[in-house]
Amino acid sequence: MLELILQALYSGLLAGGYYAMIALGLALVFGTMRIINLAHGELVLLAAYVAFEMERSFGWTPLASIPVALVVVGLTALVIYLLIGRIRQDRELNSLILTFGIAIVLTNLILMIWSADIRSTSNSWFMDGVVLGDTLFSMRGEVIFCVIGVLLLAATYWWLNHTWQGRALRAVASNRDAAKLMGVNPARIEALSFLVSGVLATFAGVAVYTASVVFPAVGHNLTIKAFVITVLAGMGSVPGVLLGAVLIGVGETLTTTLAKPSLQELTGMVIFLLILFLRPSGLFGRKGMVKK
Amino acid sequence: MMKRFTSAVLSKRRALLACCAVGAVMMASPAMAAEFVLGSELPLTGKLARVGTGMSEGIAIAIDLANAKYAGQHHFSVQTIDDETNPAKAVAAVEKLASDHVVAITGGYGSNIIGPASEAAAKAGLVYMTSGGVAPELTQRGLDSFFRINNADGYGKAMVGLIETMGAKSVAILYSNKEATAAMATYVQKALTDKGIKITSHEFDDTTTDFKPIMNKVKLQDRPEVVAMIGYENDYIGILRAGAVLKPDVKAMVGVWSLATAQMNKEFHDQVQGVYGTSPLPYPVVFKGGEAQDFAAAYMNKYNREPDYLQQFGYVQTMLLIDAIARAHDNDGKIEAGEIARELRATTTPTMIGDVTFDKNGDNPNFTHRMGQHQGDRVELVWPANAATAKMNYPAVPW
Numbered sequence: 001m002l003e004l005i006l007q008a009l010y011s012g013l014l015a016g017g018y019y020a021m022i023a024l025g026l027a028l029v030f031g032t033m034r035i036i037n038l039a040h041g042e043l044v045l046l047a048a049y050v051a052f053e054m055e056r057s058f059g060w061t062p063l064a065s066i067p068v069a070l071v072v073v074g075l076t077a078l079v080i081y082l083l084i085g086r087i088r089q090d091r092e093l094n095s096l097i098l099t100f101g102i103a104i105v106l107t108n109l110i111l112m113i114w115s116a117d118i119r120s121t122s123n124s125w126f127m128d129g130v131v132l133g134d135t136l137f138s139m140r141g142e143v144i145f146c147v148i149g150v151l152l153l154a155a156t157y158w159w160l161n162h163t164w165q166g167r168a169l170r171a172v173a174s175n176r177d178a179a180k181l182m183g184v185n186p187a188r189i190e191a192l193s194f195l196v197s198g199v200l201a202t203f204a205g206v207a208v209y210t211a212s213v214v215f216p217a218v219g220h221n222l223t224i225k226a227f228v229i230t231v232l233a234g235m236g237s238v239p240g241v242l243l244g245a246v247l248i249g250v251g252e253t254l255t256t257t258l259a260k261p262s263l264q265e266l267t268g269m270v271i272f273l274l275i276l277f278l279r280p281s282g283l284f285g286r287k288g289m290v291k292k
Numbered sequence: 293m294m295k296r297f298t299s300a301v302l303s304k305r306r307a308l309l310a311c312c313a314v315g316a317v318m319m320a321s322p323a324m325a326a327e328f329v330l331g332s333e334l335p336l337t338g339k340l341a342r343v344g345t346g347m348s349e350g351i352a353i354a355i356d357l358a359n360a361k362y363a364g365q366h367h368f369s370v371q372t373i374d375d376e377t378n379p380a381k382a383v384a385a386v387e388k389l390a391s392d393h394v395v396a397i398t399g400g401y402g403s404n405i406i407g408p409a410s411e412a413a414a415k416a417g418l419v420y421m422t423s424g425g426v427a428p429e430l431t432q433r434g435l436d437s438f439f440r441i442n443n444a445d446g447y448g449k450a451m452v453g454l455i456e457t458m459g460a461k462s463v464a465i466l467y468s469n470k471e472a473t474a475a476m477a478t479y480v481q482k483a484l485t486d487k488g489i490k491i492t493s494h495e496f497d498d499t500t501t502d503f504k505p506i507m508n509k510v511k512l513q514d515r516p517e518v519v520a521m522i523g524y525e526n527d528y529i530g531i532l533r534a535g536a537v538l539k540p541d542v543k544a545m546v547g548v549w550s551l552a553t554a555q556m557n558k559e560f561h562d563q564v565q566g567v568y569g570t571s572p573l574p575y576p577v578v579f580k581g582g583e584a585q586d587f588a589a590a591y592m593n594k595y596n597r598e599p600d601y602l603q604q605f606g607y608v609q610t611m612l613l614i615d616a617i618a619r620a621h622d623n624d625g626k627i628e629a630g631e632i633a634r635e636l637r638a639t640t641t642p643t644m645i646g647d648v649t650f651d652k653n654g655d656n657p658n659f660t661h662r663m664g665q666h667q668g669d670r671v672e673l674v675w676p677a678n679a680a681t682a683k684m685n686y687p688a689v690p691w
Contacts, residue, residue, distance in 0.1 A: 007508045015502055108337060116341030117555060118525045124562060129537040137504060137537045212501045213526045217339040217377070221499055256505040261496035262469045 003135055008257040010136040012250030017146030018211065020153055020245035021204040022222055023229035024238065025197035028156070031236020032173045032193040034092050038099040039080055041223030042106035043198060047073045047205025048214040049110055052119045062121050062141075062210045069202045076106075077198030081191050103219065111216040120213040145207035150242070152203055156196070157238040169193055173236055228272050234285025243283055247271055328617055330355070330370045330610070331389030331418070332399035333409055338377025339498075340401045342525075343550070343602055347424060348372060350599070350606020351398055353590050357607075358614045366618055370398070370610075375405060382409035390416035395617055396632055398610045403427035403471040410438045419632045421613045423605035427472045431653040439636050439654040441609050441645065444472060446659035447548050448479040450570050451520060454663040454675045455484065458544060458686055460517040462490040464510045466503075466531055467522035469495045476548065477522050492516065496527070503527075503534035511540035521547040525556065532563045536691040543687030544568065552664035552671045553600050564666045566688030568674070571664030572601050572645055574681045575671035584644045608643045612636065 026040040037043075047069040054065035080102055087094045121127075126141030160166035171179035172189045180186060208214055208222070229248060233240030251271050252264040275283060332351055335344035351370055358368045371394055375382035382405045386397060390413070397413050400406040401424030410430070413420040414437045426444040455463060463484055467477035474495070481491050492514040494506050510519060519542050521531050528551050535545065544566075550556070551569030554576075573579070577598050579588045587607055591599040599607075616635035620627045640649050647658045663675035665684060672682035 003512060004505075004508055008505050011502055011504050111337055111341060116337075116345055117559070118342070118529065119559070120529060122560070122562075127533060127536065127563075129539075137508075139533065139537055213529050215339075215526065216337070216341060253502065253505045256496075256500075257509065261494055261500055261506050265497055265499045 004257050005254070006135055007137065008253040009250060010132075010138065012253035013246060014138055014142045014146045014249070015253065016242070016246030016249035017149040018142075018204065018207045019225060019229060019249055020242045021145070021149035021200060021207060023226040023233070023245055024153060024156060024241050025200035025204070026223070026226040027230040027233060027236055027238075027241050028169075028193050028200070029197050030230055032169055033084075033095075033190050035084060035095045036099070036227065037080065037197070038096060038223055039103040039106055040099075040197070040201060040226055041219035041221065042103045042110075043073050043077060043080075043201035044205040044208060044222050045110060045214060045216070045219040046076060046106060047202040048209035049114050049119070049205075051121070051206045051209045052114065052214070055121060055123070061123050062126065062206045063144075066202060066206055069206060070199060073202045073205070074195055074198040077194045077201070078191065081194035085187065085190075103223065107216050107219055110219075114216075116216055118213045118215045119209070121210050123210075126210045139211060141207075141210040145203075145211060148203060149207070152200060153238055153242050156200070159196075160238065165189070165192060170236075225268075228268060232272055232275055232282055234279075234282025237282065237284035240282060240284030325365050325367070326621055327367050327369070328395045328614075328621075329393070330368060330613070330617075331386070331392070331394030331397045332370050332372040333375050333382050333385040333389065333397060334372060334399040335377040335401050335405070336372075336374040340377045340405075343424065344374075344377075344399075344401045346600060346602025347399060347401060347606035349591070349595060350603035350608075351610045353587060353594065353599075353603065354607045354610035354614065356590055356594070357586060358611065362614075362618060366621070368614055368617075372399070375409070377402065377405065379405045379408045382406075383412045385409070386412040386416065386418075386420075390418055394418065395627065396421065396613055398422070398606075398613050400424045403430055403475075406430060407433075410435060413437060417629055419613065419616075419636065421609050421636075423609045425472065427475045429471075429475070431655040435654065436630070437633055437654075439609075439613075439633075439650055441612070441643075441648055441656045442605065442659045442661075443655055444476040444479055446656075446661050447570050448476050448483060450661035450663050450675065451480055451546060451548060452483040452487075454546060454568060454684075455489070455518055455520070456487060457675060457684070458518065460489060460543065462492075462514070462516040463518045463520050464514040464516040464542075465491060465493040465520045465522065466506060466510070466527075467493065467495055468524065468527055469497050473522045473524075480520060480522070490516075496523075498524075498527075500527070501530055503530040504538060507531065507534035507538050507540060510542075511538050515540075516542060518542060518544045518546060521545065521551075523547075525550050528556075528567075528569075529560055529563060532560075532567065532690060535689070536563065539691050542689060545689055546663075549601075552666060554598060554671065555600065557666055557669065557671055561669075563690055565668075565690045566666060566685055567690060568663050568665045570661040571671055571673065572604060572662060574664065574673050578681075579644075581644075587644065604644055608645055608648070612639060612641060612643070612648060615639075615641070 029037045050069040051062045051065040054060040084095050128140050168184045172186045229244040232244035248268045251267045255264045255267040373385035396419040398421045400422040403425040406425035410420040414435045419437045421439045423441050547569040552571035579585045620631040620635045662679050664671045665674045674684035
């Protein structure tokens with residue numbers, strides 16, 4: 001039983017790494033613009049399909065396809081921002097409807113271009129087993145992208161706290177009008193947050209393509225997962241995203257091991273509701289951040 | 293002489309009249325001919341888009357070949373509505389098709405979608421023909437207008453038959469908790485238990501992507517000889533990848549639908565080697581018989597690739613329906629309520645998937661699947677013995 005629990009914890013940690021990568025982009029936009037980008041999962045999916053296309057057409061490895069995916073997803077994220085920027089009233093609510101519509105358009109675009117077949121990397125190097133101490137098993141791709149995920153989180157945290165753009169982004173998140181008075185251009189900062197969100201979605205998409213399988217309808221599930229983690233984390237909190245993602249990942253794998261695999265999604269939702277009940281602002285959210 | 297001339301003119305007139313009469317009869321035939329619009333409600337987007345699209349292609353080929361078969365008599369076309377893999381939208385699609393006066397419905401995928409959609413069709417007085425829902429409950433509702441050409445028992449019999457042939461003593465069943473897969477898991481579990489085989493089972497849901505914790509339980513606790521997978525393509529790949537990492541000491545990995553296919557062999561070649569799944573045909577496809585060859589040629593011509601089981605089922609169900617419609621119409625030049633269903637119940641037709649008849653519940657009791665195994669670049673039929681195209685590789689796992 002100990003072996004099973006250790007493997008579950010290990011798998012949960014690895015899953016947490018890439019869940020965090022998926023969620024961080026959503027959390028960033030949510031934190032700066034109070035916008036829930038319901039097309040975020042589709043951005044992740046788009047990156048996955050770009051990786052697939054590069055592998056199919058040119059034989060590139062998923063890692064080599066990241067620059068191309070960055071351009072495609074980054075541009076798409078900017079287009080989404082420009083569309084949101086045209087909303088003149090009730091931006092929080094209307095952007096929800098707009099991004100939901102964009103998600104449907106993106107899903108169907110992916111369906112039209114790449115069909116509904118399931119896709120995943122055929123590069124066996126990423127699927128080779130990595131065994132730690134004869135007890136902990138994983139695919140090489142999972143380990144690589146978990147490490148990349150944690151590094152991206154650390155880089156984002158550093159960027160938010162130690163660069164002018166990062167501070168400006170936090171200032172806009174905290175008080176848009178006050179930030180304007182300090183010489184910050186909110187529109188430019190919001191565009192930047194969408195761009196960074198696109199970069200994070202790109203890495204997440206390539207990770208999903210490598211470690212799992214993708215098909216056009218999977219974007220919706222990714223958005224839900226990212227949203228749950230974002231709310232768990234507390235608005236815009238990077239450490240919160242990591243902790244929330246690991247909690248969900250470990251919760252799911254322990255449920256599979258100790259109870260029934262079919263209950264793992266329920267476990268994620270129970271953790272979500274429990275933490276919201278105990279800490280309505282999320283794990284790392286401050287009370288002042290929640291609108292009254 | 294004059295009399296002979298008059299008689300000749302009269303006989304010419306008679307001949308002319310006879311010709312006119314024949315011409316009139318011949319002219320009358322096209323008047324009896326009819327234009328039939330079939331309705332099709334299918335998931336062309338959403339989670340079941342791949343299988344829905346596959347069936348839709350089979351339906352399109354059936355329409356093309358039916359128009360060739362009934363040329364000069366009847367003309368068939370299909371009006372398709374995407375149900376977006378959503379039961380409520382499937383019901384709305386059927387209601388829209390009924391309001392557009394389609395003659396019957398062919399399509400549907402997913403037992404949970406087909407259930408309400410076929411009830412809507414029944415309320416509208418339309419026959420609903422499918423191959424996309426295998427849950428037993430679908431044919432236990434007493435609907436006179438519901439027909440399907442395949443069922444869970446047929447898939448289950450093939451899986452159980454193969455495992456019995458292997459002589460396995462223990463099996464771990466990993467199954468998705470969707471309606472059709474759960475029903476089939478129950479069938480397989482009971483059938484194997486009755487044969488004295490030790491069974492353990494693990495239910496997962498469709499959001500599961502990491503199967504290592506489940507496969508680790510199989511490896512460390514269950515220790516079966518065979519792993520039976522009852523799910524869909526993404527589940528199979530997740531399970532097989534988890535198996536490749538954990539390397540449980542099993543002798544075979546057996547799945548059901550959507551696994552022993554050309555697509556899986558091509559896309560996930562290394563990961564599916566030695567793996568079994570239901571398959572009506574070997575790959576590369578070998579079609580025997582005139583109709584099957586016509587179907588394969590028409591499909592290749594239209595889509596520029598080889599047909600799979602989805603297109604095959606879509607074609608068979610639609611062709612059976614079209615033949616029933618034509619018979620119902622040709623009886624008296626019109627189709628009365630319940631007449632298509634009566635014609636379908638009278639069907640005893642050899643098809644590409646074997647003989648098809650329908651019982652009082654609309655189920656096809658003759659349906660039994662075959663089992664294929666990925667062997668290199670090919671999918672070989674390995675069960676039953678009389679349909680086998682190659683010897684079964686056993687034990688064999690992809691890792």
